[in-house]
Amino acid sequence: MADLEETLKQLKSEDMNDRFTAWEAAGPLGATAVKPLAAISKQDNRTIGKAGKLALQNVVNYAGRPGAEAQAKAVAKELMEVASDHQNPRMVRTDALYFIGTIGGSAEIPGLIKLLEDRVVREDARQALERIPGDESLAALKSAAATVQADFRKNIQQSLHNRALTRESVGIKDDSAAVSMR
Amino acid sequence: MRERRSVSRRKFIQTSAAAGAAGLSFPYIVPSHVMAQNGRQGANDRIVIGSIGVGGRGGDHVNNFHSMGIQIAGICDVDSRHAAQAAKTVGGKPFVTKDYRALLDRKDIDAIVIATPDHWHAIMMVHACQAGKDVYSEKPVCRTIQESFAMVNAAEHYKRVVQIGAQGRSENAARKVAEYVRNGQIGKVDHVEVWHPVNFDGNQAMTKDASPPQNLDWEMWLGPARYRPYNQSIHPFNFRWVMDIGGGFIRDRGNHVLSCVFWTMDADKTGPVSVEATGQRDKRGVWDVPHTMHVKWEFKNPDYTVTWDQPGQTRPFPENPNNAIDWGAQFFGDKGSVILEHGDSANAERKAMDYNPPADGVHLYKSPGHRENWLDCIKTRKETIMPVQAGAAVIVLPIIANISFLVGRKLQFDPVKREFINDAEANRLLADPYRTPWHL
Numbered sequence: 001m002a003d004l005e006e007t008l009k010q011l012k013s014e015d016m017n018d019r020f021t022a023w024e025a026a027g028p029l030g031a032t033a034v035k036p037l038a039a040i041s042k043q044d045n046r047t048i049g050k051a052g053k054l055a056l057q058n059v060v061n062y063a064g065r066p067g068a069e070a071q072a073k074a075v076a077k078e079l080m081e082v083a084s085d086h087q088n089p090r091m092v093r094t095d096a097l098y099f100i101g102t103i104g105g106s107a108e109i110p111g112l113i114k115l116l117e118d119r120v121v122r123e124d125a126r127q128a129l130e131r132i133p134g135d136e137s138l139a140a141l142k143s144a145a146a147t148v149q150a151d152f153r154k155n156i157q158q159s160l161h162n163r164a165l166t167r168e169s170v171g172i173k174d175d176s177a178a179v180s181m182r
Numbered sequence: 183m184r185e186r187r188s189v190s191r192r193k194f195i196q197t198s199a200a201a202g203a204a205g206l207s208f209p210y211i212v213p214s215h216v217m218a219q220n221g222r223q224g225a226n227d228r229i230v231i232g233s234i235g236v237g238g239r240g241g242d243h244v245n246n247f248h249s250m251g252i253q254i255a256g257i258c259d260v261d262s263r264h265a266a267q268a269a270k271t272v273g274g275k276p277f278v279t280k281d282y283r284a285l286l287d288r289k290d291i292d293a294i295v296i297a298t299p300d301h302w303h304a305i306m307m308v309h310a311c312q313a314g315k316d317v318y319s320e321k322p323v324c325r326t327i328q329e330s331f332a333m334v335n336a337a338e339h340y341k342r343v344v345q346i347g348a349q350g351r352s353e354n355a356a357r358k359v360a361e362y363v364r365n366g367q368i369g370k371v372d373h374v375e376v377w378h379p380v381n382f383d384g385n386q387a388m389t390k391d392a393s394p395p396q397n398l399d400w401e402m403w404l405g406p407a408r409y410r411p412y413n414q415s416i417h418p419f420n421f422r423w424v425m426d427i428g429g430g431f432i433r434d435r436g437n438h439v440l441s442c443v444f445w446t447m448d449a450d451k452t453g454p455v456s457v458e459a460t461g462q463r464d465k466r467g468v469w470d471v472p473h474t475m476h477v478k479w480e481f482k483n484p485d486y487t488v489t490w491d492q493p494g495q496t497r498p499f500p501e502n503p504n505n506a507i508d509w510g511a512q513f514f515g516d517k518g519s520v521i522l523e524h525g526d527s528a529n530a531e532r533k534a535m536d537y538n539p540p541a542d543g544v545h546l547y548k549s550p551g552h553r554e555n556w557l558d559c560i561k562t563r564k565e566t567i568m569p570v571q572a573g574a575a576v577i578v579l580p581i582i583a584n585i586s587f588l589v590g591r592k593l594q595f596d597p598v599k600r601e602f603i604n605d606a607e608a609n610r611l612l613a614d615p616y617r618t619p620w621h622l
Contacts, residue, residue: 016465024462027590046390050468061589064607072607094409102610127408127615133606155618162621170622171332172339173312181283181619 004033011040011051019051026055027062030071034059034078042092053095064103076104080111083121090120097124101131108132109140116148116156123155130159138163229560232256232291232315234282234306237264237418239320239347240297244268246553247295256285260402261418280399282306286313293560296320297347299421300428301407304329307344307570308622311336316560318553320347321437323573325429327581327600328613330574332622337570343559345566346573348437349552351445353528355535357546359513360446362520362534364544369517373487374443376511377494381430381473382423383464389415406616415468423469425584426614430471432490433580439511439524441568441576443488445546446513446522447481450572453597454479454488454579459586461492477583490583497521499531585611 007029010022026033037059040052060079063071076099082088083096097115100108109132115125129137129144141163145156161174230253236244237259248254248271256277259265265278279285282302286294286309293316296306304324310317317337323346324330337344350356363371391411394400400412407427410416422428444450457479461472477490496506499521510523523529539545549555549567559566578600585608586593594603602608616622 020462020465046468047466050470054463054470057588058590061607064589065591066605091411098408101615102607123617124409127617130615131610131613133610158618158621159615162615165328165622167331168335170328171308171311171335181621 004029004036007033007055008036008040011037011055012043012048016047019048023051023055023058027058029055029059030063031074031078034075035082038082038088038092038096041095042089056095057099060099060103072103073105073107076100076108079104080108083115083125084111086118086120093121094124097121097128101128104128104132105134106136109136113140113144116144116152119149122148122152126152126155126159130162228253229292229557230255230290231293231295232258232277232285232288233268233295233297234258234285235264235296235298235302235320236268237261238297240264240295241268241271243295243297243318243553244271248272250553250557252557256288256291258282258285260399262397264418280402283309286310286315291315293317293343299403299417300325300433301426302405304333305406305616305620305622308332308336311340311342311344314340314342316343316556318345318347318556319570321435321573322429322433322580323348323437323570323577325426325433325581326612326614327578329622330577330581331600333570334574341563343556343563343566344570345552345556345559346437346441346568346570347552348441348568348573348576350438350442350524350528351567352549352552352555353442353524354548355528355530356442356445356522356524357548358534358537359520359522359530360442361539361544361546362530362537363446363513363515364448364546365537365539367518367533367537368513368515368520370484371447371486371513371515373489373514374447374511375494375514376436376439376443376488376490377496378431378435378439378490378492378509380492381464381471381475382420382469383466383473389413389468404617406620408614408617413468420469423464423471425470425588428471429580429584430475431492432475432477432583433577435509436490436580437573437576439509439522440488440490440579441572442522442524442528443511443513444572444576446511447486449481450575452481452483453575453600454582454595455482455597456480456592456594457579457582457586458592459583461587471584472587475583475587477579477586479579479583488579490579499523499529501532581612 007022010018013019037052037056041049043049063075079096079100083093112125112129116122129141141159233244233254236257254272257265257268258279260280269276269278294310296319300322303319307317307319391413394412422434459477461475464473475492479488496508498506507523512519512521520534521531555567589608593605593608596603
């Protein structure tokens with residue numbers, strides 16, 4: 001298994017082959033790699049930033065495999081902290097919220113609800129909640145529909161509309177004013 | 183390599199002659215009783231179209247439809263340079279907008295051509311159907327399985343004629359190969375190899391995120407896609423190499439050759455039961471699709487596999503051994519094999535091109551041309567050569583391939599439910615929450 005310190009060093013290398021090798025092998029690094037990789041992904045050098053992001057994506061996807069629920073929980077917890085840290089650039093938080101949507105669960109819902117009030121990333125948090133399946137995330141959206149900032153309630157209504165879609169109903173017009181696109 | 187399908191004068195005349203032979207009137211005239219049946223006034227019984235996304239491929243459509251004598255009454259593009267160029271091409275005073283909803287509101291427009299970046303295809307097609315317009319929607323069909331459900335539902339519920347812009351099935355060579363195989367000339371097919379050049383690489387300096395240029399409404403360009411800052415490495419054209427927008431060649435040009443594979447295998451009502459994708463991402467630039475890729479899909483009942491390789495093994499037709507084909511499909515059966523080339527146009531081995539099915543064999547519809555077929559079907563209300571239902575079946579392949587690549591593992595797939603089996607993370611990627619206010 002790759003060594004975290006060595007991986008971080010390679011991801012910041014000027015040699016693209018080193019960076020490539022590092023991100024390819026990053027998957028098994030686990031939760032302890034999330035914050036350091038997020039830190040690399042925000043570097044001004046966008047080539048290195050990309051390497052950090054792809055390494056983080058591989059960590060997330062590796063933890064998301066069937067049978068690795070404990071790893072997914074641990075990684076999602078770290079991602080939630082990255083997303084909640086206002087010191088992080090917008091795109092680092094946006095990417096973290098996207099990843100939470102793919103592997104997050106019950107433990108992330110309170111944090112996502114809180115971020116629905118954060119004007120910078122509230123839309124990303126909403127999309128993550130919409131993607132997380134199950135009754136808890138749906139209940140969170142329903143509760144938020146009445147409590148979020150007034151200018152964001154239409155966004156929540158959209159998530160509720162989307163969560164109600166079925167294979168048979170999607171694409172058939174909904175005349176509800178709550179989800180009007182005008 | 184950009185696809186160029188501008189119509190030369192010679193091809194225009196040939197097409198006109200073919201259209202005349204097929205009983206099609208030129209410019210395309212729809213009988214008034216047909217137009218009335220569909221609730222449209224059609225004062226002069228001509229098909230009037232609106233074109234959404236008029237740069238690149240969309241610009242090709244504007245040029246071609248205009249050359250065919252089709253009135254383009256509306257133009258929509260979020261890049262004002264593209265819109266201005268298209269308006270100049272069609273002449274007169276077309277309605278020009280950067281908001282496709284305004285185009286769909288127009289009663290003088292019967293049908294819509296959609297040639298935007300991929301993340302807009304589904305929602306625009308669905309809304310066009312809801313607005314009572316027939317649709318020509320460019321490949322790739324869509325980005326997610328949920329989008330494909332929406333597109334099929336919309337076309338069927340609103341009874342719209344839809345052509346997906348995967349024009350392989352309008353190529354004579356593709357039809358000949360499909361008839362050759364479906365009439366048993368290579369026996370039972372065991373596997374199909376598809377190969378294609380690699381995705382573009384980041385052979386350029388990493389460009390920085392920046393403010394969008396004055397001519398571009400970046401917020402509208404993004405639309406339903408998740409937020410990202412403007413970067414000139416993405417627009418125009420190179421959005422294709424961003425995974426959640428373009429999905430790489432497999433989801434882009436893969437539509438062409440994979441639609442021919444499905445046609446040949448008579449697989450439009452089936453799907454794969456597993457997928458395994460590996461590859462290597464570009465080491466440079468902002469793009470994140472796999473630069474090289476190997477995918478294997480397994481099918482059951484009948485049992486066969488389809489593989490996709492970037493770059494794969496180029497190969498020539500046996501009768502032309504010095505000309506290796508860099509993009510195509512080879513079908514392997516227990517009695518032989520046959521190659522279909524799919525590049526700027528399709529070609530096939532001589533044995534397939536010369537083959538004529540017996541009277542009681544499988545005969546496939548010969549399309550007069552992909553745009554022509556769509557316009558004809560608007561008149562007759564018949565199914566197009568590449569309807570959205572077939573498009574939805576074909577797009578499953580690249581969508582699940584990209585998901586397999588992303589999650590880094592082989593996935594089992596239920597082709598009826600169009601869901602992964604026992605993989606919750608992969609299933610979360612079958613739909614993509616849109617940014618407000620956009621929704622299906």
